[in-house]
Amino acid sequence: MSFRIGKKFTLLDVIIYASLILLSFICVGPFIYVLSVSFTSPDVYVPYQFYLVPKKFSLASYMYLLNADSFMKALENSAFITIVGTLIALAITFSFAYGICKQDMPGRKLFNTLIIITMLFSAGIIPDYMLMKNLKLINSHWAIIFALATSAWNVVVVRSFLKSLPVELEEAAMMDGYNDIQIFFRIILPLAKPCLASFLLIFAVQYWNVYFTSMLYISDPNKWTLQVLVKSLIVDASSDAAGMAGDEKRLPQETIRYAAVMLSMFPILVVYPFLQRYFVSGMTLGAVKG
Amino acid sequence: MSVNTAITTSVSSRKPFKDRTRQLWKNIKKNKYRYVLVFPGLVWFIIFKYVPYSGLLMAFQNFSVRKGIFGSPWVGLDNFRYVFSSTDFMNMVRNTLIIGGMNILFYFPLPIIVAVMISEVRHSKFKRITQSTIYLPHFLSWVIVYALTFFLLSVDVGLVNKALTSLGMERISFLTNKTAFYIIITCQTIWRETGWGTILFLAAIAGINQELYEAAAIDGAGRLRQIWHVTLPGIKMTIVTMLILRVGRVADVSLEQVLLIQNPLIQSVSEVFDTYAYNYGIIQGLTSIGTAVSAFKSVVNLVFVLTADFVCKRLGEDGIF
Numbered sequence: 001m002s003f004r005i006g007k008k009f010t011l012l013d014v015i016i017y018a019s020l021i022l023l024s025f026i027c028v029g030p031f032i033y034v035l036s037v038s039f040t041s042p043d044v045y046v047p048y049q050f051y052l053v054p055k056k057f058s059l060a061s062y063m064y065l066l067n068a069d070s071f072m073k074a075l076e077n078s079a080f081i082t083i084v085g086t087l088i089a090l091a092i093t094f095s096f097a098y099g100i101c102k103q104d105m106p107g108r109k110l111f112n113t114l115i116i117i118t119m120l121f122s123a124g125i126i127p128d129y130m131l132m133k134n135l136k137l138i139n140s141h142w143a144i145i146f147a148l149a150t151s152a153w154n155v156v157v158v159r160s161f162l163k164s165l166p167v168e169l170e171e172a173a174m175m176d177g178y179n180d181i182q183i184f185f186r187i188i189l190p191l192a193k194p195c196l197a198s199f200l201l202i203f204a205v206q207y208w209n210v211y212f213t214s215m216l217y218i219s220d221p222n223k224w225t226l227q228v229l230v231k232s233l234i235v236d237a238s239s240d241a242a243g244m245a246g247d248e249k250r251l252p253q254e255t256i257r258y259a260a261v262m263l264s265m266f267p268i269l270v271v272y273p274f275l276q277r278y279f280v281s282g283m284t285l286g287a288v289k290g
Numbered sequence: 291m292s293v294n295t296a297i298t299t300s301v302s303s304r305k306p307f308k309d310r311t312r313q314l315w316k317n318i319k320k321n322k323y324r325y326v327l328v329f330p331g332l333v334w335f336i337i338f339k340y341v342p343y344s345g346l347l348m349a350f351q352n353f354s355v356r357k358g359i360f361g362s363p364w365v366g367l368d369n370f371r372y373v374f375s376s377t378d379f380m381n382m383v384r385n386t387l388i389i390g391g392m393n394i395l396f397y398f399p400l401p402i403i404v405a406v407m408i409s410e411v412r413h414s415k416f417k418r419i420t421q422s423t424i425y426l427p428h429f430l431s432w433v434i435v436y437a438l439t440f441f442l443l444s445v446d447v448g449l450v451n452k453a454l455t456s457l458g459m460e461r462i463s464f465l466t467n468k469t470a471f472y473i474i475i476t477c478q479t480i481w482r483e484t485g486w487g488t489i490l491f492l493a494a495i496a497g498i499n500q501e502l503y504e505a506a507a508i509d510g511a512g513r514l515r516q517i518w519h520v521t522l523p524g525i526k527m528t529i530v531t532m533l534i535l536r537v538g539r540v541a542d543v544s545l546e547q548v549l550l551i552q553n554p555l556i557q558s559v560s561e562v563f564d565t566y567a568y569n570y571g572i573i574q575g576l577t578s579i580g581t582a583v584s585a586f587k588s589v590v591n592l593v594f595v596l597t598a599d600f601v602c603k604r605l606g607e608d609g610i611f
Contacts (some may be wrong), residue, residue, distance in 0.1 A: 001410055002410060003500075003506070003516065016411065027424050096332065099326075121589055122342075123345050124584025124585060125347075128345075131347075182328075184327060209431030210431075227433040264433070268430065276425070
């Protein structure tokens with residue numbers, strides 16, 4: 001921060017504050033509009049006109065979605081993948097990272113090289129698809145869960161965090177006769193809580209937002225994840241395409257689309273203000289490593 | 291005498307093979323529980339990363355699902371030759387370069403500028419609220435970003451076109467316009483990543499010695515000059531490193547981002563290697579061609595990234611590895 005004498009509010013400050021307010025508005029503003037349309041009563045919403053404040057407030061669009069089988073199924077699918085996926089991802093990443101974080105382990109260099117190679121070069125989507133096909137995981141949520149479970153980058157960041165933990169506690173535990181596994185669960189994991197929190201969020205957000213991987217491996221609309229459903233709601237000309245036909249009261253798609261977008265963002269929006277510092281510290285952990 | 295000691299020391303410092311193997315086994319046994327911990331992750335990497343590498347063989351075959359990898363005929367580099375000589379290939383290269391180039395020209399400076407601005411704010415509550423709001427888009431899926439793009443630019447129901455019609459003007463179909471495509475992609479990236487990108491630069495700015503500012507002020511530098519002469523040089527290496535790394539990743543266009551917005555009318559300007567692999571390899575089932583394209587892109591990416599890393603290290607900075 002630059003040094004200045006006195007507390008004058010200069011032109012530079014005005015520019016800076018104005019720009020930042022503008023940027024904040026651009027980031028958040030669109031959602032105010034989306035929110036407003038989603039709460040507009042479908043009776044008064046005319047697709048070709050612009051409203052900022054709902055002409056008539058209504059929860060009809062939301063009720064429609066929450067009662068629509070396809071939407072709730074997709075929500076369920078995403079929730080399952082997110083919860084199970086995050087747990088598995090954390091388990092694999094942290095156990096592997098701790099396993100390779102000590103210097104005196106034969107094969108450590110081999111493991112390190114192994115994972116660095118995967119960071120540099122990947123086989124591509126077609127061999128990945130073939131693998132899932134051979135594992136009979138096509139159209140299964142496990143394909144998504146395992147495909148995104150971890151990555152070399154995640155392991156490297158967690159490992160460098162675990163390396164930075166003080167060794168005295170581990171040494172004391174080893175002298176008391178504990179083995180590595182017990183040390184991992186009783187000592188390392190409690191110490192690694194901030195790192196666990198950050199990666200819990202990273203993985204959870206990753207699984208909740210998944211689109212392409214889901215599109216790639218799942219063709220059965222009953223097994224669609226939330227983002228895939230939202231996308232088809234937006235892109236397809238009629239909401240019939242998402243299997244929501246069979247409703248007597250056909251609401252105009254606009255309000256439903258906007259409500260769907262808000263609903264799919266909802267968990268992240270709710271969690272974000274409280275856990276923001278864990279989101280950020282995860283990034284800084286990564287940045288320190290590079 | 292000194293030669294003899296030299297020889298005896300060098301020979302005796304290498305323990306005999308038997309002892310070293312015994313030492314190795316002792317180490318393995320000592321670490322045996324760590325191997326248990328490593329096991330799930332290792333299995334995961336082998337199954338989900340290394341086994342697919344063998345799938346790269348399909349790029350050298352005329353792969354048919356019925357015959358499998360071992361039954362399909364080998365065609366050597368024919369698939370690559372086919373791809374390289376097609377117009378699609380030139381399109382893919384051009385599109386990748388344009389998207390990457392615009393990203394570097396228009397997106398890259400923004401997190402730096404915003405980070406400098408944030409660092410100049412004294413009002414800590416304002417700072418925190420601003421940071422919270424600008425980080426948010428990064429956590430939203432590309433589907434949401436596309437949804438917002440659609441709500442804004444759609445020819446039927448988009449906000450912009452609603453405004454145009456109410457002013458009595460013609461509707462414009464942005465999402466099918468070839469030039470607009472590159473602009474839209476860049477704007478999407480800017481919207482989503484600018485805020486998040488400031489984190490790294492803010493950390494770098496925080497590392498600048500405050501005394502340098504005071505010294506500059508004493509020399510008569512106003513705030514702008516202080517920013518120019520202290521802040522920016524202070525984060526110069528961070529900027530250079532990030533730039534090099536960004537250039538190194540130019541081949542890595544976000545598949546989801548492009549795939550969502552892609553439609554037949556803008557196919558020629560939006561096709562990049564990964565989308566080609568998806569559209570032709572998966573959707574149309576041309577497995578070998580798709581694999582060849584993906585493999586090519588991976589190799590190119592690898593070369594660029596390693597070069598970027600090398601250049602960074604030559605400049606004295608840490609690379610990625």
